Amino acid sequence: MVSVNNFSISFGDTKIVENINFEVQKGEIVTLLGKSGCGKTTILRAIAGLQKEHDGEICIGNTCVSSKDVYEKNREVGYIFQDYALFPHLNVEENIAFALDKLSKKDREAKVQKLLNQFDIVDHRKKQIHQLSGGQQQRVAIARAMANNPKILLLDEPFANLDSQLRYKTKMWVKNLIKKYELSAILVTHDKKEALSISDKIGIINNKKMIQFDTAKNMYNNPKNFYIANFLSEINIIPDTLLKDLDVKTNENQIAIAYTKDCKLSTENNSIEIEIIDYSYYGENYEVIYKLKNFEHEQNLHSQVENIESIIDKTLFLNISKDDIKIIEK
Numbered sequence: 359m360v361s362v363n364n365f366s367i368s369f370g371d372t373k374i375v376e377n378i379n380f381e382v383q384k385g386e387i388v389t390l391l392g393k394s395g396c397g398k399t400t401i402l403r404a405i406a407g408l409q410k411e412h413d414g415e416i417c418i419g420n421t422c423v424s425s426k427d428v429y430e431k432n433r434e435v436g437y438i439f440q441d442y443a444l445f446p447h448l449n450v451e452e453n454i455a456f457a458l459d460k461l462s463k464k465d466r467e468a469k470v471q472k473l474l475n476q477f478d479i480v481d482h483r484k485k486q487i488h489q490l491s492g493g494q495q496q497r498v499a500i501a502r503a504m505a506n507n508p509k510i511l512l513l514d515e516p517f518a519n520l521d522s523q524l525r526y527k528t529k530m531w532v533k534n535l536i537k538k539y540e541l542s543a544i545l546v547t548h549d550k551k552e553a554l555s556i557s558d559k560i561g562i563i564n565n566k567k568m569i570q571f572d573t574a575k576n577m578y579n580n581p582k583n584f585y586i587a588n589f590l591s592e593i594n595i596i597p598d599t600l601l602k603d604l605d606v607k608t609n610e611n612q613i614a615i616a617y618t619k620d621c622k623l624s625t626e627n628n629s630i631e632i633e634i635i636d637y638s639y640y641g642e643n644y645e646v647i648y649k650l651k652n653f654e655h656e657q658n659l660h661s662q663v664e665n666i667e668s669i670i671d672k673t674l675f676l677n678i679s680k681d682d683i684k685i686i687e688k
């Protein structure tokens with residue numbers, strides 16, 4: 359188990375994150391999600407012992423360290439870097455064996471053989487890294503990280519360099535690996551879909567703080583504030599004039615939103631007539647941008663429709679009920 363307590367870090371005078379708290383249980387995948395530069399990698403590096411100067415405490419199992427004095431090797435951590443950080447001058451099996459310098463030659467060879475089989479890269483064992491595909495390189499990186507039987511796996515954007523099909527396959531494979539070996543895994547990504555699909559829990563970082571730490575489902579269904587709702591889903595801000603009409607009340611610190619999936623357009627007559635401004639084709643559906651005809655508002659609204667022909671040139675209405683509207687912090 360990993361716990362990060364009251365963790366803060368600065369580089370020079372610049373505070374990167376402050377007072378971060380979260381836990382990762384055995385067999386759990388926690389994803390740190392946030393915009394580029396918000397400090398996700400810095401937190402991973404500190405957990406791995408690569409970033410030693412920080413405030414607060416990082417506990418791995420029963421060992422808690424505050425700073426400086428604990429070395430990376432004591433931490434039973436496997437780190438998979440975003441660019442995999444494989445050694446270009448070593449071949450596949452030498453890359454994997456690199457982490458096993460403490461074992462005898464015989465044990466090392468046996469362990470490397472096991473990892474090559476386990477990660478399905480045995481046929482590539484003598485290849486140089488540049489002779490491998492992105493997916494194969496990623497498997498080598500994971501095999502190397504797993505060589506010392508870590509209890510904790512740290513994955514920094516591990517799927518970023520893979521095409522979408524391989525990305526999905528690899529994601530499921532990594533998830534199963536973490537569950538099978540009951541590792542505690544911390545993953546860093548920008549990708550909200552990836553975070554929602556792989557994580558047991560998500561921590562969202564914004565403005566130096568972890569603003570919500572929750573299960574993926576809770577986070578999606580009950581976002582703590584507008585930043586999280588807007589980051590995790592496609593949303594519409596519901597205009598005040600429509601809120602009045604629906605008798606939904608907000609205070610000055612709140613905002614009313616609805617997921618675009620809950621904003622259905624139809625020809626079924628109600629009082630919320632809309633006017634289409636534009637639409638674009640996205641494969642499985644069309645994104646429709648529109649305004650409400652009888653309500654004042656500045657921002658356009660969005661909905662998805664499967665069949666544009668069924669709505670174009672028709673009198674259209676927004677089908678939304680009070681239950682579809684979420685009131686959240688601004």
Ligand SMILES: Nc1ncnc2c1ncn2[C@@H]1O[C@H](COP(=O)(O)OP(=O)(O)OP(=O)(O)O)[C@@H](O)[C@H]1O
Nearest residue numbers: 369374392393394395396397398399400401546548
């Ligand atoms: N060693 C360092 N010295 C000074 N500043 C640093 C150092 N390492 C990181 N930073 C700064 O700290 C901030 C956080 O960097 P970090 O790499 O943790 O962000 P991130 O959320 O992982 O970003 P990305 O998603 O783009 O990888 C950035 O502004 C970065 O420039």
